[in-house]
Amino acid sequence: MSSSPSFCAIDFGTSNSAVAIPGPESGARAMRLVELEPGHKTMPTAVFYYAEGRHDADGPPRAFGRAAVAAYVDGIDGRLMRSMKSILGSGLIDQTTDVGGGRGAKYSDILSGYLKRLRNRALADGATGALNKLVLGRPVFFVDGEPERDAAAQSSLEAAAHAVGFDEVHFQFEPIAAAFDYESQIDRERIVLVADIGGGTSDFSVVRVGPDRMQRLDRRDDILANHGVHIAGTDFDRHIELASILREFGYRSLGPVRPDGSAREVPSGVYFDLATWHLINTVYSPGRVAELRSMRSFYADVQQHQRLMTVVEERLGHELAARAEGAKIEVSGGGDALIDLGLIENGLEVRLSEATAVASLDADIGRIVAAGRDTVAQAGLKPEQIDALYFTGGSTGLRLLAERIAADYPAAQQVRGDRFASVATGLGLHAARLFAH
Missing domain, CATH: 3.30.420.40 (ATPase, nucleotide binding domain)
Incomplete structure (x- = not known):
């Protein structure tokens, strides 16, 4: 392994997400999970768009993960987006939805914005180099019984990953990934x-x-x-x-x-x-x-x-x-x-x-x-x-x-x-x- 490994793996889950990056040791098992939020190595797959606030260089005012859920629970004016994975393979991916305050956001941008958050947290937690190589998990079927929509779902997720800085994107099936630890034993x-x-x-x-x-x-x-x-x-x-x-x-x-x-x-x-x-x-x-x-x-x-x-x-x-x-x-x-x-x-x-x-x-x-x-x-x-x-x-x-x-x-x-x-x-x-x- 080079001294500056520049890759990560993302489990983009329906409810929660997690990121793995290379640790200080060498070898295939020398991976560690990123601390995505203080004290937590998983983060709710959630984005909250505030109805008020100014755009910055990173986009409209938003909260991610537990902060997004807390904003919704507290009744703050805005819109909570969850289960983003479910839009993959649907016609919604290129559509714009109202996120409050007269603002609209494309579902594809909502998705890429969350992936960007995960990538930035990996960089903040010690990932090195350009961090431009990625393995993404995927279900066996994004869409049951419809191969074309299933392929479109993976393509949309790959495009979102490319949009936030990942040049090389590979996929692995989630159930196989889950069993890898057992397989090694x-x-x-x-x-x-x-x-x-x-x-x-x-x-x-x-x-x-x-x-x-x-x-x-x-x-x-x-x-x-x-x-x-x-x-x-x-x-x-x-x-x-x-x-x-x-x-x-x-x-x-x-x-x-x-x-x-x-x-x-x-x-x-x-x-x-x-x-x-x-x-x-x-x-x-x-x-x-x-x-x-x-x-x-x-x-x-x-x-x-x-x-x-x-x-x-x-x-x-x-x-x-x-x-x-x-x-x-x-x-x-x-x-x-x-x-x-x-x-x-x-x-x-x-x-x-x-x-x-x-x-x-x-x-x-x-x-x-x-x-x-x-x-x-x-x-x-x-x-x-x-x-x-x-x-x-x-x-x-x-x-x-x-x-x-x-x-x-x-x-x-x-x-x-x-x-x-x-x-x-x-x-x-x-x-x-x-x-x-």
């Missing part, structure tokens, strides 16, 4: 089911890995099947919040008893919105607040209505969602979680039992497990032919989920990668093999 060829369970999707891939295949740069033939469902961590959080926290605010509660002895259930729309991250801010509109305030007579327990209005009027919806996510993580290893809601009402707390969590997540977990079985079947294999399960993605930390997946493959070795950065690490290994000479 085995002494024979194996068939691996990669379970990548993130925030928005649960993706499965059956891949072939082995010491004789490690140096092959084109690994497409090693992906035997790929399948997924749009169910993952954010769905779990929503179900947990509905099953525990929002019960204290009137969800599934009854109104006053009517003359015929019956009672109607309190309207549930506001609770579904409060439990859905990107819809929470819609509850704070003046018209919606006035409507909810007028519904006090719908509640048999007016204290529940009072708590709901505290959440809405003080804009605490995202804080409740965060506490639901924390409770999910706490019960994921077994046992109960005590959720402190003292910010709403002194002494208010909710106990989430593992049994309640299991019941609320059962249907979603069942669909994810079935997607894994379908992937193996699409590869023309039986469960007993899977040699190893490789778990990656933030939601694989949920013990209930991992155990249910593993139960279908009792003979398979269970391997856990870095839940948040195994793809970036694998892409870094691939970049070193390509460029480190």
